Amino acid sequence: MVTLNSESDVHSLLTKISAYESDASTPRSICLHTDDRFIGFERNDDPHTAKWMETKPEKIGWHKYRYQCWQFGIPAIRTIKDCLDGENNLNLSYYIPKSIGSVYAFETLCDHPVVHVTRIDMKDCPMTETGCLSMNEFLRRRSPIDYLNLRNNKIGSKGIETLEQGLYVNQGIKYLNLSGCKIGDEGVISLARALNGNESCQHLDISHNSLNTRSGSAISDVLSTTRIQVLNVSWNELSSYDCVTKIFEGLKQSKHIKTLDYSWNGLSSSEWVKSFRQAMLKNETLETLNLQSNRLNGVADQIMPAISKSSSLRQVYVGDNPWNEQDWKNIVNVYLKPSNLSVLGLGAHTYLTEECVLLMRKAMLVNPELKFIYQGQIKEQPAAEVSFKNILIDRLKALALKPKKKKLRKNMGHFFLKLKTENIEYVEPDNFAETLTAFGAKLDQRLIEQVADEFTTDVVIKNKKTEKVPLLDVADYYLARHPTEPPKAKANKKKKKKKQGDKKESPEKKDNKKKDKKKDGKQKGDKKKKKRKQSK
Numbered sequence: 001m002v003t004l005n006s007e008s009d010v011h012s013l014l015t016k017i018s019a020y021e022s023d024a025s026t027p028r029s030i031c032l033h034t035d036d037r038f039i040g041f042e043r044n045d046d047p048h049t050a051k052w053m054e055t056k057p058e059k060i061g062w063h064k065y066r067y068q069c070w071q072f073g074i075p076a077i078r079t080i081k082d083c084l085d086g087e088n089n090l091n092l093s094y095y096i097p098k099s100i101g102s103v104y105a106f107e108t109l110c111d112h113p114v115v116h117v118t119r120i121d122m123k124d125c126p127m128t129e130t131g132c133l134s135m136n137e138f139l140r141r142r143s144p145i146d147y148l149n150l151r152n153n154k155i156g157s158k159g160i161e162t163l164e165q166g167l168y169v170n171q172g173i174k175y176l177n178l179s180g181c182k183i184g185d186e187g188v189i190s191l192a193r194a195l196n197g198n199e200s201c202q203h204l205d206i207s208h209n210s211l212n213t214r215s216g217s218a219i220s221d222v223l224s225t226t227r228i229q230v231l232n233v234s235w236n237e238l239s240s241y242d243c244v245t246k247i248f249e250g251l252k253q254s255k256h257i258k259t260l261d262y263s264w265n266g267l268s269s270s271e272w273v274k275s276f277r278q279a280m281l282k283n284e285t286l287e288t289l290n291l292q293s294n295r296l297n298g299v300a301d302q303i304m305p306a307i308s309k310s311s312s313l314r315q316v317y318v319g320d321n322p323w324n325e326q327d328w329k330n331i332v333n334v335y336l337k338p339s340n341l342s343v344l345g346l347g348a349h350t351y352l353t354e355e356c357v358l359l360m361r362k363a364m365l366v367n368p369e370l371k372f373i374y375q376g377q378i379k380e381q382p383a384a385e386v387s388f389k390n391i392l393i394d395r396l397k398a399l400a401l402k403p404k405k406k407k408l409r410k411n412m413g414h415f416f417l418k419l420k421t422e423n424i425e426y427v428e429p430d431n432f433a434e435t436l437t438a439f440g441a442k443l444d445q446r447l448i449e450q451v452a453d454e455f456t457t458d459v460v461i462k463n464k465k466t467e468k469v470p471l472l473d474v475a476d477y478y479l480a481r482h483p484t485e486p487p488k489a490k491a492n493k494k495k496k497k498k499k500q501g502d503k504k505e506s507p508e509k510k511d512n513k514k515k516d517k518k519k520d521g522k523q524k525g526d527k528k529k530k531k532r533k534q535s536k
Contacts, residue, residue, distance in 0.1 A: 319347020
């Protein structure tokens, strides 16, 4: 037996062991007499290191975990060490880069003799079926977990089947979130078996899991056999008659449910209304019901009376459904009568008619504590008629003024004012483009053709009908939409008169003047250079 008193002694011993061959002189076990802390090893092929780790797992669980993570290139999570030291919150959300990381984490926690973890948060982790094996072992062997969040993990239906035994044994879970885990109908059936008889689970979220008809009976069993108070089944496909009736049958038998989120499930037909009525009348615990963003239409007169007769309902959300005007009236009329209802959610983006808004105001006068959630009121503002001629005329003006250079910009109003003075009444559609391009404006050929087609009329000339473009009508239409003032007359520049005594200079004199100017410029430049040199 070799006794070590410091970390440096451990490292020196391991280097010596690695130099020896496996013979009788090699130590068979190592006992470390130091503090509870120890920094992990750097070798991954040393058999003596692994054997040393097996001697006292309660002392070196964290170092063994680091050693395993280092072998597979996975960063070790500090939260594991905190949990080994007595922390009760295991928060692995956003931390595990691979599914194998969760395997090592739960294996380390299982091997440790005393672990006080009661909360596990693993939302948005890439844990798959392999990670569920080690988690199931942890749930089965360790103290009751009261919080388990597995949102957006790719565990699938097989992963839930793997966790079934651990969830069944661990009866202390109060909050269970399986949203976006792709568990499907098979996974919900396994979950219902795991939660059968569970008296501690209060919150269950199975939204975003593509649940279909086969999940109806399993959800009904969960409602009737557990103490769940909050159930979220939104963003699924629970819309068939058999599925909906079974779920509402379970709701009728439930004695603990308080909140049911049934939004985004495609509820459309009225066949399930009978089972819904029975559930509302017989259930005495439901306080919040969310039916938003379905396909409900024409069933408000059947649903709302049952909701108003419920002895426990307080908040109802029915917005973002394709209700007709009569449905909105039936929904709001329920709140005019005395009931236990206090909140009506009509959709945060819903606009109501003036009649519905007046009904809500009356209901608030009767009961000032009522709260209505909606976007606003529809006002009578009929849409203005769209005139294609106005669009074309505006486009003509914009394109004529579009060029960046001022010389190329043209005001079409000046062109049409000029046309009116020339008294040209009609022109053929083919020649209309020539008259516009003669003005010099840069216009689109397709636009000119559309203007001609829009204003072309039938004209009788010599007892014959012919298609012509009335230029005066086009000019009047443009000037009525864009009034234009006549262009200002350009001022004539007066030319200087030459005196009689002045004579034209000969080309020789002009050349001499240019040479003299060049010499003067060079002399000035030389003087400036000298001054700069002197100043330096």
